[in-house]
Amino acid sequence: MNDQQDKSGPAGISVQAESQAPPASGVPFGRPGNNTRVLLIASGKGGVGKSSITANLAVALAHRGKDVAVVDADVWGFSIPRMLGISEPPTVIDDMLIPPEAHGVRCISMGFFADEDQPVVWRGPMLHKALEQFLTDVSWGEPDYLLVDLPPGTGDISISLAGFLPTAEMLVVTTPQAVAQKVAQRAAYMAAKMNITVTGVIENMSWFMGDDGTRYELFGAGGGQALATQLEVPLVGQVPLLPVLRVGADTGNPVAVDQASEAGVVFATMARVVDEDLRPTKRSHPELNLVD
Ligand SMILES: Nc1ncnc2c1ncn2[C@@H]1O[C@H](COP(=O)(O)OP(=O)(O)OP(=O)(O)O)[C@@H](O)[C@H]1O
Numbered sequence: 001m002n003d004q005q006d007k008s009g010p011a012g013i014s015v016q017a018e019s020q021a022p023p024a025s026g027v028p029f030g031r032p033g034n035n036t037r038v039l040l041i042a043s044g045k046g047g048v049g050k051s052s053i054t055a056n057l058a059v060a061l062a063h064r065g066k067d068v069a070v071v072d073a074d075v076w077g078f079s080i081p082r083m084l085g086i087s088e089p090p091t092v093i094d095d096m097l098i099p100p101e102a103h104g105v106r107c108i109s110m111g112f113f114a115d116e117d118q119p120v121v122w123r124g125p126m127l128h129k130a131l132e133q134f135l136t137d138v139s140w141g142e143p144d145y146l147l148v149d150l151p152p153g154t155g156d157i158s159i160s161l162a163g164f165l166p167t168a169e170m171l172v173v174t175t176p177q178a179v180a181q182k183v184a185q186r187a188a189y190m191a192a193k194m195n196i197t198v199t200g201v202i203e204n205m206s207w208f209m210g211d212d213g214t215r216y217e218l219f220g221a222g223g224g225q226a227l228a229t230q231l232e233v234p235l236v237g238q239v240p241l242l243p244v245l246r247v248g249a250d251t252g253n254p255v256a257v258d259q260a261s262e263a264g265v266v267f268a269t270m271a272r273v274v275d276e277d278l279r280p281t282k283r284s285h286p287e288l289n290l291v292d
């Protein structure tokens, strides 16, 4: 793809030329009165399971009766449509995209607009515009949850999203080893810089349970709790290494769908913690001081 071809965004909606400053955001999430809870799923490095956790946590929240939307913000390495088993693209009605749905979760992804074999080579400002379109030109309504699967690291996309989604909370995913925990910390530093609250830490690949019932801690132990302690946030959950999780991700059958399975219980518990224990307290309105 060359620069000339770069000028169309998702759904063929024309994209701002690179030299122009991004326009003021018309993103509905985060506007006063909007009640959608926005969760950014982040990590400092790749391959720790952000997308798997996004897809399964979304399904588990939907099982709780929540209206759940997912934005796959990993525009280069999109994986959410495959993980949720969605192959049909969004439909277009009156210039708005109607997102496809699976397992009670609606989602939008660059995967619907790009060929899986072709790399997405857009530069920062183009991506900024594409993400804005994911948030504004999609007929989301006002879901209870908007989960955003971030790309690895702390680059342009995360910064754009933080600007679009000022009320977002961040869940930081890490693996148990100390080195990964240090890397994950970077995502938290970025959140602090962007004025985004870190709500909790999720540890993935925590152990592998052998047939003999022994827990093998293949990637060490304690990293998630250590990071949570350091950030002064709760450890929301620990996800074991489960071959069925990978198979489910590859075949579009998220393990959280089977609520009675080992993985299903893990994600259902995590969804409950997020939905109940970590529900943000109402923002204070100084003008509404209670008189006692
Ligand atoms: N708990 C787990 N048990 C087994 N396999 C897992 C687990 N978590 C993730 N995987 C597998 O590890 C691989 C990487 O996971 P995933 O794509 O979710 O990570 P990611 O952090 O989103 O990666 P990227 O940074 O490339 O976006 C996938 O093949 C996934 O199926």
Ligand SMILES: [Mg+2]
Pocket (backbone or CB within 6 Å): 050, 051, 052, 074, 077, 079, 149, 150
């Ligand atoms: Mg991913």
